[in-house]
Amino acid sequence: xxxxxxxxxxxxxxxxxxxxxxxxxxxxxxxxxxxxxxxxxxxxxxxxxxxxxxxxxxxxxxxxxxxxxxxxxxxxxxxxxxxxxxxxxxxxxxxxxxxxxxxxxxxxxxxxxxxxxxxxxxxxxxxxxxxxxxxxxxxxxxxxxxxxxxxxxxxxxxxxxxxxxxxxxxxxxxxxxxxxxxxxxxxxxxxxxxxxxxxxxxxxxxxxxxxxxxxxxxxxxxxxxxxxxxxxxxxxxxxxxxxxxxxxxxxxxxxxxxxxxxxxxxxxxxxxxxxxxxxxxxxxxxxxxxxxxxxxxxxxxxxxxxxxxxxxxxxxxxxxxxxxxxxxxxxxxxxxxxxxxxxxxxxxxxxxxxxxxxxxxxxxxxxxxxxxxxxxxxxxxxxxxxxxxxxxxxxxxxxxxxxxxxxxxxxxxxxxxxxxx
Amino acid sequence: xxxxxxxxxxxxxxxxxxxxxxxxxxxxxxxxxxxxxxxxxxxxxxxxxxxxxxxxxxxxxxxxxxxxxxxxxxxxxxxxxxxxxxxxxxxxxxxxxxxxxxxxxxxxxxxxxxxxxxxxxxxxxxxxxxxxxxxxxxxxxxxxxxxxxxxxxxxxxxxxxxxxxxxxxxxxxxxxxxxxxxxxxxxxxxxxxxxxxxxxxxxxxxxxxxxxxxxxxxxxxxxxxxxxxxxxxxxxxxxxxxxxxxxxxxxxxxxxxxxxxxxxxxxxxxxxxxxxxxxxxxxxxxxxxxxxxxxxxxxxxxxxxxxxxxxxxxxxxxxxxxxxxxxxxxxxxxxxxxxxxxxxxxxxxxxxxxxxxxxxxxxxxxxxxxxxxxxxxxxxxxxxxxxxxxxxxxxxxxxxxxxxxxxxxxxxxxxxxxxxxxxxxxxxxxxxxxxxxxxxxxxxxxxxxxxxxxxxxxxxxxxxxxxxxxxxxxxxxxxxxxxxxxxxxxxxxxxxxxx
Numbered sequence: 001x002x003x004x005x006x007x008x009x010x011x012x013x014x015x016x017x018x019x020x021x022x023x024x025x026x027x028x029x030x031x032x033x034x035x036x037x038x039x040x041x042x043x044x045x046x047x048x049x050x051x052x053x054x055x056x057x058x059x060x061x062x063x064x065x066x067x068x069x070x071x072x073x074x075x076x077x078x079x080x081x082x083x084x085x086x087x088x089x090x091x092x093x094x095x096x097x098x099x100x101x102x103x104x105x106x107x108x109x110x111x112x113x114x115x116x117x118x119x120x121x122x123x124x125x126x127x128x129x130x131x132x133x134x135x136x137x138x139x140x141x142x143x144x145x146x147x148x149x150x151x152x153x154x155x156x157x158x159x160x161x162x163x164x165x166x167x168x169x170x171x172x173x174x175x176x177x178x179x180x181x182x183x184x185x186x187x188x189x190x191x192x193x194x195x196x197x198x199x200x201x202x203x204x205x206x207x208x209x210x211x212x213x214x215x216x217x218x219x220x221x222x223x224x225x226x227x228x229x230x231x232x233x234x235x236x237x238x239x240x241x242x243x244x245x246x247x248x249x250x251x252x253x254x255x256x257x258x259x260x261x262x263x264x265x266x267x268x269x270x271x272x273x274x275x276x277x278x279x280x281x282x283x284x285x286x287x288x289x290x291x292x293x294x295x296x297x298x299x300x301x302x303x304x305x306x307x308x309x310x311x312x313x314x315x316x317x318x319x320x321x322x323x324x325x326x327x328x329x330x331x332x333x334x335x336x337x338x339x340x341x342x343x344x345x346x347x348x349x350x351x352x353x354x355x356x357x358x359x360x361x362x363x364x365x366x367x368x369x370x371x372x373x374x375x376x377x378x379x380x381x382x383x384x385x386x387x388x389x390x391x392x393x394x395x396x397x398x399x400x401x402x403x404x405x406x407x408x409x410x411x412x413x414x415x416x417x418x419x420x421x
Numbered sequence: 422x423x424x425x426x427x428x429x430x431x432x433x434x435x436x437x438x439x440x441x442x443x444x445x446x447x448x449x450x451x452x453x454x455x456x457x458x459x460x461x462x463x464x465x466x467x468x469x470x471x472x473x474x475x476x477x478x479x480x481x482x483x484x485x486x487x488x489x490x491x492x493x494x495x496x497x498x499x500x501x502x503x504x505x506x507x508x509x510x511x512x513x514x515x516x517x518x519x520x521x522x523x524x525x526x527x528x529x530x531x532x533x534x535x536x537x538x539x540x541x542x543x544x545x546x547x548x549x550x551x552x553x554x555x556x557x558x559x560x561x562x563x564x565x566x567x568x569x570x571x572x573x574x575x576x577x578x579x580x581x582x583x584x585x586x587x588x589x590x591x592x593x594x595x596x597x598x599x600x601x602x603x604x605x606x607x608x609x610x611x612x613x614x615x616x617x618x619x620x621x622x623x624x625x626x627x628x629x630x631x632x633x634x635x636x637x638x639x640x641x642x643x644x645x646x647x648x649x650x651x652x653x654x655x656x657x658x659x660x661x662x663x664x665x666x667x668x669x670x671x672x673x674x675x676x677x678x679x680x681x682x683x684x685x686x687x688x689x690x691x692x693x694x695x696x697x698x699x700x701x702x703x704x705x706x707x708x709x710x711x712x713x714x715x716x717x718x719x720x721x722x723x724x725x726x727x728x729x730x731x732x733x734x735x736x737x738x739x740x741x742x743x744x745x746x747x748x749x750x751x752x753x754x755x756x757x758x759x760x761x762x763x764x765x766x767x768x769x770x771x772x773x774x775x776x777x778x779x780x781x782x783x784x785x786x787x788x789x790x791x792x793x794x795x796x797x798x799x800x801x802x803x804x805x806x807x808x809x810x811x812x813x814x815x816x817x818x819x820x821x822x823x824x825x826x827x828x829x830x831x832x833x834x835x836x837x838x839x840x841x842x843x844x845x846x847x848x849x850x851x852x853x854x855x856x857x858x859x860x861x862x863x864x865x866x867x868x869x870x871x872x873x874x875x876x877x878x879x880x881x882x883x884x885x886x887x888x889x890x891x892x893x894x895x896x897x898x899x900x901x902x903x904x905x906x907x908x909x910x911x912x913x914x915x916x917x918x919x920x
Contacts, residue, residue, distance in 0.1 A: 002458070002533075003460050003461065004439065005460060006435070006463045007464045008463060008468070010468070013471075015474050015487065015488060017488075018483050018484060018487040020488065021483060021488050022485040022489045022492065061587075061591065062591050062886040062887050063591060063594060063883075063887075064595060064880070064881075064887055066852075066878045066880065067881035067882060068819075068879075069877070069879050070874075070877035070879060071817075071820075071876040072876060073814055073815065073816045073841050075745070075812050075813070075815075075841050076737035076813060077734055077736055078734070078737045078738065078742075079737075080811075082829055083826065084826055084827065084828055084831070085826065086825070087826075088826070089824075113492075114496055115492035116499075
């Protein structure tokens with residue numbers, strides 16, 4: 001008698017450990033695939049798995065076996081027209097035919113090893129280059145917005161807020177409370193009067209006193225008002241602060257001739273990193289791409305990263321455009337504003353003080369965080385010095401000089417420092 | 422449709438599985454199939470992929486290569502490039518067979534007959550499995566192995582463990598015993614032998630010889646230095662016992678890989694027979710069910726469609742051809758043995774006089790028990806099958822400009838085709854003959870491997886990598902000598918320890 005066991009409820013991820021080991025082992029190849037993928041994908045689109053290609057020979061497991069050559073005789077099925085002694089040319093490259101069986105033996109012509117990594121694995125690898133500490137809890141400060149919420153009832157307010165049910169309930173209980181002792185007295189008086197009537201003693205002094213009392217009580221009962229200002233209850237609404245869950249991220253980049261594609265790729269990682277951290281905190285994020293040389297322009301992502309222009313550099317043009325866009329579309333009371341700027345440090349020398357002014361006066365007070373990276377190996381120039389001035393005034397301004405991808409992270413370190421209350 | 426017919430639905434239920442199994446068990450018993458008790462487990466497709474990637478071991482230690490396997494299976498399955506096997510069966514007692522939940526009722530019945538009665542009886546009956554595997558304890562051993570490897574990873578680090586396992590995997594096919602070692606001598610036997618030797622020596626003592634001058638025994642010294650005394654083919658065993666620098670836990674890892682290799686050793690030599698046997702029995706059992714009116718026409722149509730797909734052999738010039746399909750060849754040979762027993766032709770009387778006209782159940786059982794692929798084909802491949810498959814042999818010699826058709830399915834070629842096909846399944850022909858030949862005990866401890874060439878076939882390129890793995894395990898220089906057909910020996914590879 002066979003025994004049947006239903007194993008389906010058991011976990012299915014028995015291979016997870018092995019899979020993980022594999023990925024760890026081939027991290028370099030996989031990482032290369034990941035960085036290729038980053039170049040191809042949009043910032044907002046990085047958040048999913050990726051197909052990875054590894055040449056099969058890189059991950060083959062060697063076993064001892066024969067190579068091609070020597071004297072060998074093999075049997076195949078399905079003879080159609082061969083007779084003993086026929087001579088035939090060797091098939092080339094194991095493309096089917098009689099040589100088919102050997103092709104796989106010699107390990108030639110095998111395809112690349114292709115597989116899919118998950119979103120988490122992808123992100124891990126993506127962030128690895130940036131040398132992030134393992135457990136970063138984002139401590140982003142959020143813009144506080146207010147909203148009114150119900151908060152019970154109050155005894156005064158404006159007539160539009162009167163809560164009728166509550167008010168009438170109050171009135172009813174007040175009426176009951178005020179009337180019931182009078183009503184008890186009234187009932188007693190009437191009973192006594194009835195008793196006097198039975199013994200025909202209606203004309204006595206006692207009876208007339210009772211009649212008087214009854215009339216008095218009835219007036220008093222009547223005098224209890226149906227509704228009183230005392231009964232009125234108003235819906236109470238209070239304003240509660242809550243963090244805004246929408247953010248806008250401005251990406252500013254210098255696209256003058258001196259920014260080559262390698263620098264732009266570093267910038268892209270930098271922008272992506274900021275975007276990722278924001279996604280952890282905000283439900284809704286708008287991206288605004290502003291590129292500039294001597295004039296600034298709002299563009300879409302593709303154009304932002306992959307089109308080239310030449311010419312001089314006027315950074316303030318981008319800042320002005322950013323300011324305009326904030327005014328027009330992103331009110332600081334509703335949006336958390338973040339900005340990331342990448343540049344190679346070139347600017348017209350007259351323009352740099354203007355940038356500082358713009359930042360300190362207009363932009364910094366309205367943004368949560370402003371990160372500036374300078375991708376260059378040269379010595380700092382005017383723009384850098386002016387921006388240092390901004391940093392002194394506003395603590396939420398971060399700046400960093402970057403030569404390679406690994407330098408990006410320190411810019412963010414500040415951002416995730418726990419805010420001490 | 423009569424009353425006892427089993428219901429035919431595409432959805433299976435636990436109740437139906439039981440009823441089908443009962444009927445199949447009855448018929449299997451009538452055909453005298455001797456099986457281990459069955460433990461049939463229902464699993465999902467994901468679990469099947471898990472089982473796949475651990476080469477069918479129900480519990481396996483963790484290693485990246487299984488992860489690689491899993492990723493590729495998963496990828497191909499998701500893209501629809503491959504269906505999963507309908508079943509996996511494990512040579513254990515009780516015999517564990519996995520059924521996939523996606524299978525229809527017909528498929529489940531097929532799989533039960535195929536795995537739980539076909540493969541199961543083969544595991545229990547075939548001499549290779551009886552000699553080399555221990556189905557009672559394999560699961561326990563695998564559990565032990567998994568825990569041990571995990572423990573080593575914890576203590577010595579995953580990388581360290583991985584290094585050893587990688588190297589062992591590279592030599593896995595050379596980690597099996599092909600012959601039983603003689604049992605250990607008991608202390609008493611040892612004493613007895615020693616006494617015998619003493620008596621013998623005593624009887625040979627002749628004082629006269631002592632005074633003869635001795636010849637200089639340089640040759641003897643060389644012989645003495647030879648270690649191991651005889652070439653060793655089980656490399657992992659040799660390493661486990663003799664590698665100078667391995668830590669005890671590393672030896673244990675070598676042993677684990679070796680034991681698992683040994684467990685799979687019979688399977689590698691009985692593909693055609695094992696699959697042929699199981700396929701023959703699912704075919705025979707389900708047909709018997711049908712003959713007795715237990716299953717409906719619809720059931721049979723669905724079953725036959727799957728069955729025909731399984732036993733299809735594409736011809737050599739088809740784009741689907743990738744060698745001989747073991748299911749097709751095995752099934753055809755098993756069916757052919759039955760045919761020879763029941764309805765022998767003139768030719769069969771001539772070729773198989775001892776088989777023609779005997780009880781097919783007994784003859785088939787005998788064939789299953791006492792052969793492996795190589796000997797099975799050499800013994801039972803009939804001229805009729807060679808004609809049916811239109812087998813022909815191609816001679817490819819790299820000293821010739823052309824390949825030659827050396828034999829086809831005709832009177833002159835039958836024996837040659839059969840001989841060549843049989844040797845194609847001979848592991849010792851398929852795998853290069855490499856043995857541990859010598860260790861330089863008094864010098865640099867270098868180890869010499871000796872490859873004895875067969876038909877001038879060279880080793881594949883990745884031998885370099887294998888040598889590095891070998892050095893990692895041995896700890897000192899490893900050399901590889903090649904012995905050509907004419908007896909000349911030359912050192913072809915040498916790999917030193919990295920410092």
